[in-house]
Amino acid sequence: MSHSIYTPRQQYVLLIVCLLVLAGLVLFGLGSYITGLFGAGILYVVLRPWWAALVHRRHWNRQLASATLLTFALVVIILPFTALTLMLVNRLQFYAVHTDTTQLMAVLHAFERRIGVSFTADQNVQTLIRQGLGWFSQRLPSLASGLLHFAIVIGLMLFTLYFMFVQEEGFLHGLRRYLPFRDTTLRELGEALRNNVHANVLGQALISLVQAILTGLLLWVFKVPDALFWGMVSFFMAFIPVLGTPLVWVPAALVKLAQGHTGQGVGILLLGLVVVMNIDNLLRIVLARRIGDIHPLVTLVGVILGVEIFGILGLVIGPLLLSYFMVLMRVFERENRHRPAPADAAAQP
Helix, strand or coil: CCCCCCCHHHHHHHHHHHHHHHHHHHHHHHHHHHHHHHHHHHHHHHHHHHHHHHHHHCCCCHHHHHHHHHHHHHHHHHHHHHHHHHHHHHHHHHHHHHCCHHHHHHHHHHHHHHHCCCCCCHHHHHHHHHHHHHHHHHHHHHCCCCHHHHHHHHHHHHHHHHHHHHCHHHHHHHHHHHCCCCHHHHHHHHHHHHHHHHHHHHHHHHHHHHHHHHHHHHHHHCCCCCHHHHHHHHHHHCCCCCCCCHHHHHHHHHHHHHCCCHHHHHHHHHHHHHHHHHHHHHHHHHHHHHHCCCCHHHHHHHHHHHHHHHHHHHHHHHHHHHHHHHHHHHHHHHHHHHCCCHHHHHHCC
């Protein structure tokens, strides 16, 4: 005889509530370290074909194959991206503190005189510049704000990734067992995750790298100061659809025009429009056929969402989360459409 004051249904609901509360506390406790878990999941999807080739085809030892891929990820992906981020953050913080707004205002006023239209107020522009630089410098260093924090995030990422590889069968079995989806839905979600990771990570990183190199060369050829730094900025800007690298080379061209270097300014604009932007479109067409395509609006909203929550890693994680949310919505719509109504279910023998 049960002495509980709750009915079985109430016990079931309370159990779910307890699980959700505990899960929320765990996520809250992890805080910004959760980016390490997201990073491990992304690297798992990217590196899994290589791991399968080493273990299943070449019959490597699991631990050795996993250690090899972790070393590759650390040396080729994580450390270069981290170094690039640190350089960008330090330079942006330097500009935020040492930028001489009087020089910028002189350039703007010169541009106004050339076009014959006045649209700036000194105090408003100076405030806008400081706020913009401060916004970037606050959100970009989420993984670089402290050495200990950074080391923990990277360690958690690599530790998680190692066991995802070594204990892959148990990991995948746990996902199939505890996720509330059918097998067909799980396969669809897995395929969507692979396509989104390939499109947002591999494809976008390649496009951003090519555009950054071209932008840096473009600015260097036309004698824009600190061309290497602005090329590095364009790598991150290229993750933003539609806007992208024009956020870098258009202001550079306007500065050249305002300074009286008409040929250099026009040259930057022409080559930026003809070469840099068209290579972006060309690469997207080629890569869309191979690794899938993501709507620019999803990428743009995902970048805004991701950077606000995860810092610089949000450039990648944000579009992935938004794309996966849309996949789950389609799955819910399909499952709900084919589910029998309560009256129909009760009428069935």
